[in-house]
Amino acid sequence: MSTKDSCSSGTQPRLPAMRPMYPNSKDEDQSPGRPAGSVSFKCGIAAGFVTTAVLNPWDRALYLAVVNERPFLSRANWREPYQGLTQTLAQRSISSGIYFPIEEMC
Numbered sequence: 568m569s570t571k572d573s574c575s576s577g578t579q580p581r582l583p584a585m586r587p588m589y590p591n592s593k594d595e596d597q598s599p600g601r602p603a604g605s606v607s608f609k610c611g612i613a614a615g616f617v618t619t620a621v622l623n624p625w626d627r628a629l630y631l632a633v634v635n636e637r638p639f640l641s642r643a644n645w646r647e648p649y650q651g652l653t654q655t656l657a658q659r660s661i662s663s664g665i666y667f668p669i670e671e672m673c
Contacts, residue, residue: 607667615663619656624648626655 628644637643 608664611667612660612664615660619659
């Protein structure tokens with residue numbers, strides 16, 4: 568057994584090639600039959616859906632506090648926290664779904 572390690576013998580270990588931190592979608596292998604932005608669109612829709620569902624009570628309370636000129640933490644602002652959720656889900660899910668494929672194109 569040799570007491571020398573690879574650094575002292577003059578040979579350096581081979582490292583795998585570095586991948587770019589932000590790979591361009593054009594350089595990656597695309598699976599056949601799947602458009603480049605379809606995964607991004609689905610992920611964007613999912614992100615918009617989750618974000619909207621979680622933050623809708625906060626957004627509604629903030630809106631009611633401003634419109635009715637009352638403190639944000641007023642109990643009246645937090646009644647029916649998911650009223651209007653369907654319309655907000657549709658708007659934000661679609662806008663988030665469109666955002667990610669457009670970001671990849673730029």
